[in-house]
Amino acid sequence: MTELLVKNACVIDPIQGINGEIMDIAIRDGRIVESVSDRAEVIDAQRCLTLPGGIDSHTHVCGTKVNFGRYMSPEDMRAGRTQRRGRMHVTSGYYVPTTFGNSYRYSAMGYTTLLEGAMAPLEARHTHEEFTATPHQDMLANTLFDGNWAVMDAVREKNIKKTAAIVGWTLNAIKGYAIKLTNPGGTEAWGWGEDLTSIHDQVPHFEVTPAEIITAMIQANELLKLPHSVHLHCNNLGKPGNYQTTLDTFELVPDLNPDRQTLYATHVQFHAYGGRTWRNICSKAEEITRSVNSKPQIVMDMGQIMFCRTMTMTADGPMEFNLHCLHHNKWSNHDVELETGSGIIPVTYSKKSAVNCIMWAIGLELALLTKSPWQCLLETDNPNGAPFVKYPEVIGLLMSKRYRDEECATLHPDTEGNTSLCALEREMDWHDIAVMTRAGQAKALGIINQGKGHLGTGAEADIAIYPIRTDSVDPAREYRKVVEGFQKTRYTIKRGRVVSQDGEIIVDGANATFWANAKIPEDIRVDNDPEFIRRFQEFYTVRMSNYPVQEIYLPRGRRVDTEAFT
Amino acid sequence: MLVNDVVCPFCGCLCDDLELEVEADRVVRVLNGCSLAEATFMNDTRLPAPIRRTSTAWEKISYDEAIKETADILKDADRPLLYGWSSTHGDTQSVGVHIAELIGAVIDNTSTVCHGPSILAIQEVGHPGCTLGQVKNRADVIIYWGCNPIEAHPRHMSRYTTFATGFFVPDAQRERTIIVVDTRRNDSGGIADEFVQIEPGGDYAVLSALRALVRGKESVIPKKVAGISKEQLIRIAGICKNAKFGAIFFGLGLTMSRGKYKNVRNAIELTDELNRHTKFVISPMRGHGNVYGSNEVFTWMTGYPFAVDFARGIAFYNPGETTAVDILRRGECDAALIVASDPGANFPRVAAAHLAKIPTVLIDPHVNATTSLSRIHIPCTAAGIDAAGTAYRMDGVPIRLKKVIERGYPDDAEILKKIYDCLNGWMIP
Ligand code: SF4
Ligand SMILES: [Zn+2]
Numbered sequence: 001m002t003e004l005l006v007k008n009a010c011v012i013d014p015i016q017g018i019n020g021e022i023m024d025i026a027i028r029d030g031r032i033v034e035s036v037s038d039r040a041e042v043i044d045a046q047r048c049l050t051l052p053g054g055i056d057s058h059t060h061v062c063g064t065k066v067n068f069g070r071y072m073s074p075e076d077m078r079a080g081r082t083q084r085r086g087r088m089h090v091t092s093g094y095y096v097p098t099t100f101g102n103s104y105r106y107s108a109m110g111y112t113t114l115l116e117g118a119m120a121p122l123e124a125r126h127t128h129e130e131f132t133a134t135p136h137q138d139m140l141a142n143t144l145f146d147g148n149w150a151v152m153d154a155v156r157e158k159n160i161k162k163t164a165a166i167v168g169w170t171l172n173a174i175k176g177y178a179i180k181l182t183n184p185g186g187t188e189a190w191g192w193g194e195d196l197t198s199i200h201d202q203v204p205h206f207e208v209t210p211a212e213i214i215t216a217m218i219q220a221n222e223l224l225k226l227p228h229s230v231h232l233h234c235n236n237l238g239k240p241g242n243y244q245t246t247l248d249t250f251e252l253v254p255d256l257n258p259d260r261q262t263l264y265a266t267h268v269q270f271h272a273y274g275g276r277t278w279r280n281i282c283s284k285a286e287e288i289t290r291s292v293n294s295k296p297q298i299v300m301d302m303g304q305i306m307f308c309r310t311m312t313m314t315a316d317g318p319m320e321f322n323l324h325c326l327h328h329n330k331w332s333n334h335d336v337e338l339e340t341g342s343g344i345i346p347v348t349y350s351k352k353s354a355v356n357c358i359m360w361a362i363g364l365e366l367a368l369l370t371k372s373p374w375q376c377l378l379e380t381d382n383p384n385g386a387p388f389v390k391y392p393e394v395i396g397l398l399m400s401k402r403y404r405d406e407e408c409a410t411l412h413p414d415t416e417g418n419t420s421l422c423a424l425e426r427e428m429d430w431h432d433i434a435v436m437t438r439a440g441q442a443k444a445l446g447i448i449n450q451g452k453g454h455l456g457t458g459a460e461a462d463i464a465i466y467p468i469r470t471d472s473v474d475p476a477r478e479y480r481k482v483v484e485g486f487q488k489t490r491y492t493i494k495r496g497r498v499v500s501q502d503g504e505i506i507v508d509g510a511n512a513t514f515w516a517n518a519k520i521p522e523d524i525r526v527d528n529d530p531e532f533i534r535r536f537q538e539f540y541t542v543r544m545s546n547y548p549v550q551e552i553y554l555p556r557g558r559r560v561d562t563e564a565f566t
Numbered sequence: 567m568l569v570n571d572v573v574c575p576f577c578g579c580l581c582d583d584l585e586l587e588v589e590a591d592r593v594v595r596v597l598n599g600c601s602l603a604e605a606t607f608m609n610d611t612r613l614p615a616p617i618r619r620t621s622t623a624w625e626k627i628s629y630d631e632a633i634k635e636t637a638d639i640l641k642d643a644d645r646p647l648l649y650g651w652s653s654t655h656g657d658t659q660s661v662g663v664h665i666a667e668l669i670g671a672v673i674d675n676t677s678t679v680c681h682g683p684s685i686l687a688i689q690e691v692g693h694p695g696c697t698l699g700q701v702k703n704r705a706d707v708i709i710y711w712g713c714n715p716i717e718a719h720p721r722h723m724s725r726y727t728t729f730a731t732g733f734f735v736p737d738a739q740r741e742r743t744i745i746v747v748d749t750r751r752n753d754s755g756g757i758a759d760e761f762v763q764i765e766p767g768g769d770y771a772v773l774s775a776l777r778a779l780v781r782g783k784e785s786v787i788p789k790k791v792a793g794i795s796k797e798q799l800i801r802i803a804g805i806c807k808n809a810k811f812g813a814i815f816f817g818l819g820l821t822m823s824r825g826k827y828k829n830v831r832n833a834i835e836l837t838d839e840l841n842r843h844t845k846f847v848i849s850p851m852r853g854h855g856n857v858y859g860s861n862e863v864f865t866w867m868t869g870y871p872f873a874v875d876f877a878r879g880i881a882f883y884n885p886g887e888t889t890a891v892d893i894l895r896r897g898e899c900d901a902a903l904i905v906a907s908d909p910g911a912n913f914p915r916v917a918a919a920h921l922a923k924i925p926t927v928l929i930d931p932h933v934n935a936t937t938s939l940s941r942i943h944i945p946c947t948a949a950g951i952d953a954a955g956t957a958y959r960m961d962g963v964p965i966r967l968k969k970v971i972e973r974g975y976p977d978d979a980e981i982l983k984k985i986y987d988c989l990n991g992w993m994i995p
Binding site: 062064067068070071072073074077081082083084089090092093097098099100122123125126129130133190191192193205321324325330331332333334335336337338344345538539540541542543545546550 | 570571573582583656660664667668685688689690691692693694695696697698699700702703704725726731732733734810811838841842844845847861862865866867868869870871876879880881883956958962963964965966
């Protein structure tokens with residue numbers, strides 16, 4: 001039995017309805033309890049800001065595409081290297097760090113749970129291997145279904161049960177957590193070098209539309225009672241005028257789940273552009289947020305960009321190729337048979353580029369114009385918009401109008417006329433930030449009852465104590481202190497153990513991987529369906545028996561059972 | 567006993583549809599595999615126990631002794647080299663990286679003598695590729711450039727390309743156009759619809775000519791380029807541009823001939839150019855079963871696919887300087903640990919000769935040319951035969967190798983973990 005007592009913590013725990021109370025937190029064997037014995041180890045939080053461990057609900061840190069980003073970028077590996085020190089392994093890389101680099105830096109920032117944004121089922125084993133090498137965060141994997149042949153066939157047949165059965169079997173086989181759709185249908189079209197331009201275009205050969213795929217997958221998701229909703233990267237990412245596609249997509253979404261959203265729309269900044277060309281691109285954040293404000297069934301995340309050099313990596317192969325044709329830098333592409341695509345290119349977001357400045361402003365506008373912070377979560381689509389180490393700056397910008405104004409003064413002159421950012425007075429408070437960086441994520445991902453995102457009795461003791469005294473810092477004026485404070489915790493506690501102290505990692509990690517297991521009735525299980533098996537054996541290049549990820553790849557797997565079809 | 571859907575660990579194709587007949591501790595029959603697979607599973611003669619060289623012969627030693635002495639050698643070294651890793655599974659590779667990090671060694675894999683130049687090219691311009699099933703299901707044009715799949719990857723054509731039935735290519739043999747480019751006509755060239763015979767060292771020029779043609783710059787092409795007529799070049803550029811889905815596979819004929827990584831870069835840029843007209847992909851034909859896995863594991867752990875030097879504490883990468891052959895050739899290295907490979911057979915003579923001068927330890931299931939250069943040889947399991955673990959196919963698809971028999975050998979990952987523990991114990995004061 002190990003016990004820990006965190007004393008004098010200034011706790012903000014939105015899920016428990018705690019906002020800035022000074023209290024003690026008792027921990028036994030990794031969980032939060034009512035009280036501990038007087039033998040417990042004691043940490044004095046000295047009235048510092050104490051939050052549930054940070055949760056990133058959309059980041060790219062592990063798997064085929066991320067690793068290829070490293071593989072092709074020795075220039076970035078050189079940019080962020082540290083030596084082996086104490087418990088810490090060597091790290092390399094700045095915007096696509098090595099797994100240990102990701103894990104240590106997230107931990108130093110108080111993050112204890114991450115959702116990998118995109119995992120192709122065929123390559124899931126790779127993602128899980130990297131999860132094991134990302135030891136300080138619990139991991140979950142979004143699983144790509146955007147170009148899944150079996151799914152598209154079932155959608156065309158309008159067979160929701162079968163769609164659900166395919167999804168359920170796949171998640172179980174490859175130990176995925178949630179359904180991810182990246183440019184649905186578009187990644188299959190990219191198999192022929194083509195793309196789709198609206199949610200009503202037909203996918204070549206499969207005769208289904210993105211709208212039909214999204215609608216069916218939402219229904220399948222709820223039929224499977226999956227903890228998370230469908231997680232969508234809309235069609236037409238990064239194209240001027242794409243806000244209309246985004247709005248059309250939002251209109252498809254019914255409100256089906258009382259506990260959480262029915263659609264999670266990711267990196268919406270990249271999907272909120274007006275105009276027709278790169279010359280007259282403008283913000284449509286107002287239109288997008290008006291839609292979201294009226295639809296509790298939608299949660300989005302920002303997809304904030306920050307001015308820096310970084311790398312874009314997504315399953316959206318055609319988008320990456322278009323971007324490559326603009327940037328003429330190196331380009332990698334990796335399509336995955338019967339499932340999805342992917343692309344990678346390095347980019348630099350510059351204040352000298354009007355387009356980049358407008359993108360930067362849109363991300364902030366989305367957050368500031370969304371009434372409920374539960375509906376617009378903070379992230380950068382790491383590393384697409386910026387590496388996650390920039391989150392503290394994003395927090396600073398959201399909390400301080402003055403910081404925004406100072407930044408705006410350095411931007412391209414076309415920014416002001418094409419966005420409304422400068423006119424927005426809203427300054428978020430500590431509670432808003434706690435929602436946008438952990439509580440909102442826990443709710444959206446459906447992991448509150450796994451003990452995540454809050455500090456109630458029974459919760460997992462994942463805690464971040466920041467060197468910030470909310471009673472003495474005025475975030476509107478002293479935004480630098482806010483940024484610095486969120487960069488490095490005093491203590492990051494993971495499952496009751498202090499893992500990081502003042503930015504130093506002090507123990508070896510022992511993360512868990514959550515995956516969803518939906519019980520599917522025997523008669524519709526696809527692994528009993530001879531036609532499904534036949535097509536699998538004929539068109540995949542691995543045998544169906546070699547496709548599932550063995551449990552040995554999840555040394556601390558946490559299966560989340562669902563009562564599907566009930 | 568019959569075992570189904572067995573993965574062949576031998577080459578980068580990692581065919582996973584083999585059927586083995588197993589009797590006690592040996593494989594007696596291999597179905598579906600090629601002749602290389604048969605040899606891998608059936609001619610699996612192991613070194614029975616660890617051996618150490620004496621002044622006149624070899625003596626048998628225990629595993630504990632061998633492990634202790636290996637750790638001693640590594641501890642005493644100023645510039646240790648850990649090399650190989652391509653014929654074993656990911657756990658072993660990962661422990662190898664941890665040892666390198668711990669003792670400040672150079673760690674390198676066999677890419678250094680095969681597709682190292684491809685990696686350099688990819689680091690300059692990227693890699694438009696895909697999984698092999700995309701090619702199987704869609705490709706109507708296949709180009710093999712500087713490689714001979716019939717010999718080196720015998721089932722590549724039947725499982726993934728030329729003869730494989732694909733969803734959009736139901737009649738593979740009739741619907742696919744096969745182009746083979748090489749300096750001499752090999753077996754693979756024999757089945758090509760279009761054989762392109764390049765003068766040795768002419769790859770770069772031919773790739774440039776094709777790029778120009780794809781861009782519509784016909785007028786700049788001379789009558790002949792590296793022995794190939796302008797007519798044939800125009801024909802080939804046309805086939806490529808009119809493809810629905812084209813795939814280029816290249817081998818050491820491109821990476822190791824004059825121009826080296828620049829050739830690969832040019833081929834990638836041709837692929838890039840073709841994507842402005844249709845869909846095209848390119849892929850190196852990775853040789854050893856899990857060489858790509860060693861690149862993957864090295865990359866997520868250190869940031870670099872090969873040639874990683876930990877001497878400064880950080881991971882440092884500079885191919886040409888931190889590559890195994892160069893470190894040996896310069897006589898810099900004073901101890902070597904070779905795992906799951908045979909540099910004795912594949913390295914330039916000076917580099918191999920240096921291995922014989924320094925204390926070299928080999929951890930490999932089989933006696934090979936490196937044994938005779940080594941001071942100690944520790945036998946172990948063979949991944950995919952009597953040990954399970956992850957391997958990455960040439961296209962990045964991770965596959966779990968199976969353990970099909972038990973032969974009583976320790977896993978190489980276990981041996982390395984013990985070496986790591988010895989070293990770690992000594993390092994902590
Ligand atoms: S082609 Fe390669 S992987 Fe396939 S059976 Fe032959 S040697 Fe084994
Ligand atoms: Zn993303």
